[in-house]
Amino acid sequence: MIQDKIKNWIKETLKLEGEAVLMHPKDIKNGDYAFVSMPEHIGAQAKKLKEHQLPEIETIEIAGRFINFHLSHQFFSSSIEEILNNKNLGGNNLLADKKIMVEYTQPNPFKPFHIGHLMSNAIGESISRLVEISGAEVSRANYQGDVGLHVARAIWGLMKDVKLQEQVDSIAIQSHNIGLAYADGSAAYENDPNSKKEIDEINMKVYTRESDKINAIYDWGFKVTMEAFEDLYKKLGTKFDFYFIESAMADIGSDIVNDNLGKIFENSDGAIVFKAEKYNIEGQPKLHTRVFITSNNLPTYETKELGLTMEKFKTIPDMDRSIVVTAKEQMDYMRVVTKAISLIHPEYEKKMLHITHGMMRFADGKMSSRKGNVITGESLISDTEALVTEKIKERSFDQITKDKIINDVAVAAIKYSILKQNTGGDIVYDFENSISFEGDSGPYLQYSYARANSVLEKAKAENILPDFKILPAEITEVEKLLYRFPEIVARSAAEYEPHYIANYLIEVARSFNSFYGNNQIVNKDDKESSYKVALTFAFAFVLKKGLHLLGISAPEKM
RNA sequence: GCCUUCGUAGUUCAAUGGAUAGAACAGGGCUCUUCUAAGGCCUUGAUGUAGGUUCGAUUCCUACCGAAGGCACCA
Numbered sequence: 001m002i003q004d005k006i007k008n009w010i011k012e013t014l015k016l017e018g019e020a021v022l023m024h025p026k027d028i029k030n031g032d033y034a035f036v037s038m039p040e041h042i043g044a045q046a047k048k049l050k051e052h053q054l055p056e057i058e059t060i061e062i063a064g065r066f067i068n069f070h071l072s073h074q075f076f077s078s079s080i081e082e083i084l085n086n087k088n089l090g091g092n093n094l095l096a097d098k099k100i101m102v103e104y105t106q107p108n109p110f111k112p113f114h115i116g117h118l119m120s121n122a123i124g125e126s127i128s129r130l131v132e133i134s135g136a137e138v139s140r141a142n143y144q145g146d147v148g149l150h151v152a153r154a155i156w157g158l159m160k161d162v163k164l165q166e167q168v169d170s171i172a173i174q175s176h177n178i179g180l181a182y183a184d185g186s187a188a189y190e191n192d193p194n195s196k197k198e199i200d201e202i203n204m205k206v207y208t209r210e211s212d213k214i215n216a217i218y219d220w221g222f223k224v225t226m227e228a229f230e231d232l233y234k235k236l237g238t239k240f241d242f243y244f245i246e247s248a249m250a251d252i253g254s255d256i257v258n259d260n261l262g263k264i265f266e267n268s269d270g271a272i273v274f275k276a277e278k279y280n281i282e283g284q285p286k287l288h289t290r291v292f293i294t295s296n297n298l299p300t301y302e303t304k305e306l307g308l309t310m311e312k313f314k315t316i317p318d319m320d321r322s323i324v325v326t327a328k329e330q331m332d333y334m335r336v337v338t339k340a341i342s343l344i345h346p347e348y349e350k351k352m353l354h355i356t357h358g359m360m361r362f363a364d365g366k367m368s369s370r371k372g373n374v375i376t377g378e379s380l381i382s383d384t385e386a387l388v389t390e391k392i393k394e395r396s397f398d399q400i401t402k403d404k405i406i407n408d409v410a411v412a413a414i415k416y417s418i419l420k421q422n423t424g425g426d427i428v429y430d431f432e433n434s435i436s437f438e439g440d441s442g443p444y445l446q447y448s449y450a451r452a453n454s455v456l457e458k459a460k461a462e463n464i465l466p467d468f469k470i471l472p473a474e475i476t477e478v479e480k481l482l483y484r485f486p487e488i489v490a491r492s493a494a495e496y497e498p499h500y501i502a503n504y505l506i507e508v509a510r511s512f513n514s515f516y517g518n519n520q521i522v523n524k525d526d527k528e529s530s531y532k533v534a535l536t537f538a539f540a541f542v543l544k545k546g547l548h549l550l551g552i553s554a555p556e557k558m
Numbered sequence: 559g560c561c562u563u564c565g566u567a568g569u570u571c572a573a574u575g576g577a578u579a580g581a582a583c584a585g586g587g588c589u590c591u592u593c594u595a596a597g598g599c600c601u602u603g604a605u606g607u608a609g610g611u612u613c614g615a616u617u618c619c620u621a622c623c624g625a626a627g628g629c630a631c632c633a
Contacts, residue, residue, distance in 0.1 A: 026577060036576060038613075064577060065613085108633085149632070246633095271631050286561055291631040301633050331562065332628050356563090359627075391596070409596090420582095421571055424563065426626065428570080437596050440571075440582040447596045455593045491574075503572060506581075517589095517598035536593095558596080 157181025416442030
């Protein structure tokens with residue numbers, strides 16, 4: 001990367017102790033890179049740099065406390081060449097040959113897949129792809145709660161209202177009905193003591209599998225919801241390598257807790273707990289006590305998480321990093337579990353990474369699948385698809401192409417609205433606001449790509465071949481942004497933050513759209529047309545690659 | 559009460575301790591005999607409060623105000 005080259009050059013030329021702090025000027029007119037100096041040194045430093053000027057740098061200027069570097073025409077044209085020839089565009093060695101597992105999405109069977117899961121999925125998938133482009137061997141994992149009170153609540157609801165068990169053609173409808181049953185069961189559990197008792201009984205029977213009737217509903221419901229999830233993953237563009245099931249983790253975790261009883265875990269009020277506050281370290285977030293085995297001798301989620309982590313390291317024995325993506329409400333709890341695991345397996349401590357994202361909520365409060373006031377993933381996608389359908393109805397695509405575009409654009413709108421902001425932030429759900437097709441949006445990026453693609457088709461038809469060797473009279477903002485792509489990817493990957501890429505792509509797309517609006521790219525009478533075509537190619541490559549890293553596809557037409 | 563995260567245009571979001579705090583939406587005005595107008599070009603508008611560290615603070619520290627999440631048998 002040119003960034004590293006310039007950094008090293010400054011460091012060596014000026015004989016700096018530490019790393020040179022290099023930045024991009026806020027305003028691109030001030031240059032391509034800037035080095036912050038001190039008033040007493042700036043003259044001498046600029047002079048020295050000029051004496052040992054790099055070939056890629058055309059001019060060096062002093063402005064205030066900054067030494068600004070303008071890259072050369074030659075550099076930009078060769079950067080276009082590099083983009084066109086680089087098969088692994090944006091790739092880096094940050095995580096070369098590391099084995100990394102990313103766990104995300106985690107919807108529970110018998111519960112609705114809501115937009116919080118969509119959020120986890122969008123972020124987890126993007127992080128997986130960032131890890132992948134950084135040279136790691138990534139595996140995608142999902143973790144699903146197949147037993148527990150939520151299941152009993154749904155089954156209770158299904159038994160109360162047998163219509164909800166109707167076997168219709170659509171998996172989506174069946175799964176939706178199970179979601180309704182879950183909301184009914186949840187309300188009853190909280191409001192009616194008799195129903196609560198019934199649900200608790202069902203819960204026991206789900207564990208013991210003693211009732212044929214309940215088993216039949218369970219098996220059907222499990223299959224339906226898991227199939228519905230699979231349909232969604234397909235739409236969203238995720239393919240999981242491993243599915244971990246909560247019930248299978250209980251015994252594994254319980255054995256570990258029992259083996260470490262008296263050492264790490266201790267008895268307290270009939271339960272087995274981990275008093276994590278004993279291990280508090282000054283300057284680090286405070287830990288607290290959590291129950292691992294209840295006084296009824298049932299393993300809690302903590303124990304299952306423990307089992308899950310062990311199972312992951314068993315699944316991939318030489319795993320270098322295990323990443324878990326969840327909502328931030330699990331942050332404190334996860335810190336405690338992570339501490340417990342670190343005490344049992346100190347070698348895992350540095351390998352576990354918990355990435356938290358914000359929550360999807362309504363303007364007036366939290367969404368709760370228990371209360372039934374959630375937006376399901378299915379409904380959000382289909383509502384968005386309806387808007388896209390309306391938008392492209394005038395265009396003459398065949399039905400298969402049309403359906404594909406509708407799906408791709410709707411998913412882009414949703415994913416982009418999640419990924420454009422930093423991972424930790426909450427998203428206030430507002431259909432009008434969060435799903436946009438213009439401006440700062442996924443469809444804007446896709447539209448820019450489709451237009452570039454259309455230009456390239458015209459160029460091909462008119463036999464104007466891309467040629468980056470023609471030095472254009474003027475370098476535009478497009479070139480000045482395109483070469484930065486690998487830097488942005490590296491930063492995104494290092495910080496596990498997809499939004500840097502999202503913001504960068506918008507900037508590049510805006511610059512290209514402006515270029516597009518002010519230039520006729522394909523023009524036989526223009527000597528620079530071949531260069532402009534090459535530039536368009538480079539833009540399309542970068543945009544497509546960047547969209548891929550966000551888990552968004554780039555339709556050729558839309 | 560304690561812990562964590564966060565307060566930036568009317569709204570939704572940006573800004574590795576650096577230049578005149580960027581976009582988008584909403585509002586106002588232009589722009590399709592030209593490669594997709596989901597576009598382009600103008601335009602109005604913001605760092606919660608009070609201190610501190612620094613040559614320089616939206617960014618770091620302290621206090622206050624406000625929001626979200628968490629704090630023992632749910633996940």
